Amino acid sequence: LKLGIAGLGTVGGGLIEIIAKHGTKLAETSGRAIALTGVSARDKKRDRGAAIAKLASNPAIWHDDPVKLAQSKDIDVFVELMGGEGGAAKASVEAALAAKKHVVTANKALLAHHGMELAALAEKQGVSLNFEAAVAGGIPIIKTLRESLAGNAVSRIYGILNGTSNFILTRMQEEGQAYGVALAQAQKLGYAEADPTFDVGGFDAAHKLALLTSLAFGTRLAVKDVYVEGIDTVTAADIDAAKDLGYRLKLLGVAKRTARGIEQRVHPAFVPAHSAIAHVNGVTNCVAVNGDFVRDILLVGPGAGAGPTASSVMSDIVDIARGVRLPPFMRPAAKLEAYAGAAMDGHEGAYYVRLSVLDKPGAFASIATRMAEQGVSLESIVQRRPPEALPGIGAGRTPGAAVPVVMITHVTTEAAIRKALLAMEQDGKIGDKPKMIRIEQL
Amino acid sequence: LKLGIAGLGTVGGGLIEIIAKHGTKLAETSGRAIALTGVSARDKKRDRGAAIAKLASNPAIWHDDPVKLAQSKDIDVFVELMGGEGGAAKASVEAALAAKKHVVTANKALLAHHGMELAALAEKQGVSLNFEAAVAGGIPIIKTLRESLAGNAVSRIYGILNGTSNFILTRMQEEGQAYGVALAQAQKLGYAEADPTFDVGGFDAAHKLALLTSLAFGTRLAVKDVYVEGIDTVTAADIDAAKDLGYRLKLLGVAKRTARGIEQRVHPAFVPAHSAIAHVNGVTNCVAVNGDFVRDILLVGPGAGAGPTASSVMSDIVDIARGVRLPPFMRPAAKLEAYAGAAMDGHEGAYYVRLSVLDKPGAFASIATRMAEQGVSLESIVQRRPPEALPGIGAGRTPGAAVPVVMITHVTTEAAIRKALLAMEQDGKIGDKPKMIRIEQL
Numbered sequence: 001l002k003l004g005i006a007g008l009g010t011v012g013g014g015l016i017e018i019i020a021k022h023g024t025k026l027a028e029t030s031g032r033a034i035a036l037t038g039v040s041a042r043d044k045k046r047d048r049g050a051a052i053a054k055l056a057s058n059p060a061i062w063h064d065d066p067v068k069l070a071q072s073k074d075i076d077v078f079v080e081l082m083g084g085e086g087g088a089a090k091a092s093v094e095a096a097l098a099a100k101k102h103v104v105t106a107n108k109a110l111l112a113h114h115g116m117e118l119a120a121l122a123e124k125q126g127v128s129l130n131f132e133a134a135v136a137g138g139i140p141i142i143k144t145l146r147e148s149l150a151g152n153a154v155s156r157i158y159g160i161l162n163g164t165s166n167f168i169l170t171r172m173q174e175e176g177q178a179y180g181v182a183l184a185q186a187q188k189l190g191y192a193e194a195d196p197t198f199d200v201g202g203f204d205a206a207h208k209l210a211l212l213t214s215l216a217f218g219t220r221l222a223v224k225d226v227y228v229e230g231i232d233t234v235t236a237a238d239i240d241a242a243k244d245l246g247y248r249l250k251l252l253g254v255a256k257r258t259a260r261g262i263e264q265r266v267h268p269a270f271v272p273a274h275s276a277i278a279h280v281n282g283v284t285n286c287v288a289v290n291g292d293f294v295r296d297i298l299l300v301g302p303g304a305g306a307g308p309t310a311s312s313v314m315s316d317i318v319d320i321a322r323g324v325r326l327p328p329f330m331r332p333a334a335k336l337e338a339y340a341g342a343a344m345d346g347h348e349g350a351y352y353v354r355l356s357v358l359d360k361p362g363a364f365a366s367i368a369t370r371m372a373e374q375g376v377s378l379e380s381i382v383q384r385r386p387p388e389a390l391p392g393i394g395a396g397r398t399p400g401a402a403v404p405v406v407m408i409t410h411v412t413t414e415a416a417i418r419k420a421l422l423a424m425e426q427d428g429k430i431g432d433k434p435k436m437i438r439i440e441q442l
Numbered sequence: 443l444k445l446g447i448a449g450l451g452t453v454g455g456g457l458i459e460i461i462a463k464h465g466t467k468l469a470e471t472s473g474r475a476i477a478l479t480g481v482s483a484r485d486k487k488r489d490r491g492a493a494i495a496k497l498a499s500n501p502a503i504w505h506d507d508p509v510k511l512a513q514s515k516d517i518d519v520f521v522e523l524m525g526g527e528g529g530a531a532k533a534s535v536e537a538a539l540a541a542k543k544h545v546v547t548a549n550k551a552l553l554a555h556h557g558m559e560l561a562a563l564a565e566k567q568g569v570s571l572n573f574e575a576a577v578a579g580g581i582p583i584i585k586t587l588r589e590s591l592a593g594n595a596v597s598r599i600y601g602i603l604n605g606t607s608n609f610i611l612t613r614m615q616e617e618g619q620a621y622g623v624a625l626a627q628a629q630k631l632g633y634a635e636a637d638p639t640f641d642v643g644g645f646d647a648a649h650k651l652a653l654l655t656s657l658a659f660g661t662r663l664a665v666k667d668v669y670v671e672g673i674d675t676v677t678a679a680d681i682d683a684a685k686d687l688g689y690r691l692k693l694l695g696v697a698k699r700t701a702r703g704i705e706q707r708v709h710p711a712f713v714p715a716h717s718a719i720a721h722v723n724g725v726t727n728c729v730a731v732n733g734d735f736v737r738d739i740l741l742v743g744p745g746a747g748a749g750p751t752a753s754s755v756m757s758d759i760v761d762i763a764r765g766v767r768l769p770p771f772m773r774p775a776a777k778l779e780a781y782a783g784a785a786m787d788g789h790e791g792a793y794y795v796r797l798s799v800l801d802k803p804g805a806f807a808s809i810a811t812r813m814a815e816q817g818v819s820l821e822s823i824v825q826r827r828p829p830e831a832l833p834g835i836g837a838g839r840t841p842g843a844a845v846p847v848v849m850i851t852h853v854t855t856e857a858a859i860r861k862a863l864l865a866m867e868q869d870g871k872i873g874d875k876p877k878m879i880r881i882e883q884l
Contacts, residue, residue, distance in 0.1 A: 018593045018735055025660070029592055029772050132590070138736040140582075140590035148574070148582035150471055151460045151756030218467070276742055279718045293460055294580040294753040297743035300718055307735035314593030314735075324766050330471050 001030075001321045002074060004038030004101075006066035006092055007081030008052055011106055011133070012041070014310030015079065016051055026314075030321035037074045040066040042082075070096035077102040077320055079313060085109040097121045097129070104316040106133035106309055112207035112223040115214070116336075119328040129328040130316030135208040136161060136285040138308025139301040140315065145215040145289070146330045152291030154216040158254040158440065161208045161266075163283035163303035164192045164199035165231045165251040169268075170281040172239045173248065179234060191283055201230035202251065202266040209253035213264050214329050214336065216255060216289065221329075222264065222339040229267035238437060241354060241406045242270050244382065248278040252440055261342035270352055270439040276300075277442065288442075347414040350379070350439040353421070356402040356431040363429040370423040371409075374416040382406045402431035408439070443472075443763045444516060446480030446543075448508035448534055449523030450494055453548055453575070454483070456752030457521065458493055468756075472763035479503065482511040484524075512538035519544040519762055521755060527551040539563045539571070546758040548575035548751055554649040554665040557656070558778075561770040571770040572758035577650040578603060578727040580750025581743040582757065587657040587731070588772045594733030596658040600696040600882065603650045603708075605725035605745035606634045606641035607673045607693040611710075612723040614681045615690065621676060633725055643672035644693065644708040651695035655706050656771050656778065658697060658731065663771075664706065664781040671709035680879060683796060683848045684712050686824065690720035694882055703784035712794055712881040718742075719884065730884075789856040792821070792881040795863070798844040798873040805871040812865040813851075816858040824848045844873035850881070 027033045040063040063069035070092040078096035122129035132142045171182035186192035210223035242249040247270035280286045285303030302308040421434045469475045482505040505511035512534040520538035564571035574584045613624035628634035652665035684691040689712035722728045727745030744750040863876045
């Protein structure tokens with residue numbers, strides 16, 4: 001089985017290392033020798049270590065143009081590891097499929113935006129389009145959905161899909177760091193980009209979630225329908241409140257079948273402290289699936305990195321070597337159901353609310369009234385002593401100053417909680433903007 | 443694809459339910475209609491619900507003899523759900539393979555003891571022998587090892603492989619129940635048999651571990667080499683000590699490559715309280731794998747039950763429908779390496795030790811000396827106040843009575859700790875038998 005790899009960054013390097021280290025075993029377990037017969041990368045001269053330099057200096061293997069590599073008669077499988085929603089990645093994947101080459105890619109952006117057309121093309125050409133590495137790095141969630149859970153109707157799939165964000169939240173939780181400090185640390189360690197928006201804004205998780213949703217529910221991709229909120233507004237106070245109330249704060253991607261349609265959402269969420277997912281820390285990812293027969297399963301593993309991602313790429317290649325041919329999104333693309341999304345306003349769940357209540361007569365009464373008007377009932381209220389206060393209730397308070405108040409609601413709707421918070425703001429009894437975080441029942 | 447199911451217990455019933463509920467979807471995603479064309483069970487008349495009664499009363503489908511069903515020209519796949527290491531299960535699986543029928547089974551005892559011969563026969567006949575449901579119920583660990591982790595060398599695989607034992611340990615931990623009380627509750631809820639030895643003695647986990655070991659390391663099955671210790675000697679004091687020291691107590695199955703050979707062991711173990719595996723509670727199972735590229739992945743899910751087990755059986759059937767044909771143990775049986783086991787004496791790890799120290803002059807000195815003689819150094823020592831004592835050090839103690847002492851050692855060997863404990867017993871400075879539990883570094 002002849003491979004052409006486009007993109008020689010960390011994942012490409014990891015893949016070449018796997019072939020070098022486990023080639024013999026792979027030939028034995030997959031029934032075919034796996035050989036690297038073509039490579040392409042943006043910069044031929046970049047220092048990437050001896051093994052890759054040797055490949056790059058071999059004119060029989062090196063291609064300046066990934067599209068030419070994709071069409072080369074010397075390859076059976078085109079491995080796209082360049083990344084990017086369009087551009088060279090899209091052009092070369094299309095060229096490979098058109099030339100009846102199997103494609104393996106780790107490119108979630110490309111798939112989330114163009115997966116339907118690419119899947120249809122792959123099916124028409126009778127070749128594979130595999131993308132285990134596109135979601136949650138080394139975790140075999142694509143295979144699990146496409147194969148292991150075939151006999152289930154999925155009701156919900158959710159997980160920690162962005163390692164950068166989970167690293168930052170873990171640092172805030174374990175070291176008491178402020179968001180900015182934890183982010184700077186993530187950047188220093190190479191877990192976050194100089195512009196971290198794509199990760200901390202939830203967009204990377206949204207791409208991955210869209211792929212999971214399609215596989216889990218047999219629906220067409222709808223990445224634009226994902227409701228997205230990032231972690232950039234999470235504060236140390238929220239992290240502390242989560243702990244106090246028996247929760248942990250995680251950035252979740254959740255896709256759920258409801259009577260109103262499918263919910264796809266990425267946002268910070270409280271999860272019960274005793275749940276396994278609450279203990280998935282650092283850059284680790286996880287995905288949980290609820291199926292009608294299997295009930296609840298949870299997969300945990302590294303969400304990124306050379307080795308784990310290359311391991312998933314290799315599993316896709318081994319499937320091709322073994323002759324496994326499945327439609328990319330499990331059902332043939334033409335048979336995927338239309339996507340019917342549920343509006344976020346109708347989302348049902350419990351909420352954490354943090355208010356800065358002005359210490360004025362009637363402030364609490366007005367807040368309680370606004371909640372009651374929207375039918376929101378409260379499970380708990382905690383008035384936390386301001387940090388500068390001395391022991392003793394009310395000590396250190398300045399009359400008229402704001403007092404932080406934390407509430408957990410019973411199950412209500414997104415529309416109700418939003419209306420209640422808006423009314424409170426308009427009443428002028430609270431300082432700052434109220435903060436609301438969804439609680440995910442596991 | 444025509445199925446013959448032998449065994450109409452809970453799993454058989456679950457499988458029939460999946461076919462009834464998701465038959466259309468399965469035909470679409472697997473490319474072939476899946477039909478039930480034969481059934482067999484020990485007792486035709488047992489009440490199993492309307493759907494199964496209808497099948498049993500259809501003479502075109504019902505077979506009194508599972509071997510006849512296995513050989514029937516009306517089936518393509520023989521689904522063995524009877525259980526048992528030999529007997530009808532073995533005879534019918536052999537008959538099915540001889541007749542070139544694919545086989546799907548959930549029978550860990552059969553596979554652990556006869557898997558090598560059955561795999562060789564299946565390969566010779568060119569048919570599948572799939573057993574996803576034989577290990578950890580609904581968790582897709584067989585597929586993960588056989589397919590997703592193909593590009594890895596595994597260094598360790600471990601997990602909570604017996605739901606009954608994990609349920610009992612969880613009750614002891616969360617409700618403070620004694621072992622006997624928790625066991626009785628497990629029996630009442632149907633999680634434990636009247637004779638629970640197979641589960642609580644660690645034998646069920648050993649069968650599953652042997653299958654995982656072979657798949658993870660590419661070695662021949664060696665179930666008899668598994669070192670087995672059950673949970674029947676675990677006390678509330680051990681559970682409490684684990685908590686105090688920052689651990690949780692779990693029954694683990696562990697297979698590990700060491701310089702001395704492969705370790706296969708099932709025993710109660712301390713795992714760090716902050717690890718995800720520490721939060722896998724109740725009848726839930728989990729399996730963790732360390733691979734050289736993927737690093738650490740963890741799969742969590744229901745270890746038994748009609749739905750989850752049937753979900754795994756169905757995934758095996760769907761693979762057959764899709765034309766996926768892999769050697770049962772990933773490599774062809776003839777190419778599996780010989781198994782080279784490491785003696786348990788050489789096991790390296792930290793240990794928890796609980797002693798009942800007689801309150802006599804020199805008792806502590808003699809214990810410390812015995813540890814030092816074997817080169818065992820201590821990380822911590824906790825002398826817990828006897829339950830009847832009043833507050834205050836030493837209060838309530840009767841001179842000469844036994845005082846419970848708990849120790850955590852640094853990494854040492856099994857031989858060293860065993861020799862040290864034996865010497866202490868012989869010194870006569872401790873009451874009762876000393877207790878030792880291994881600590882698993884995660």
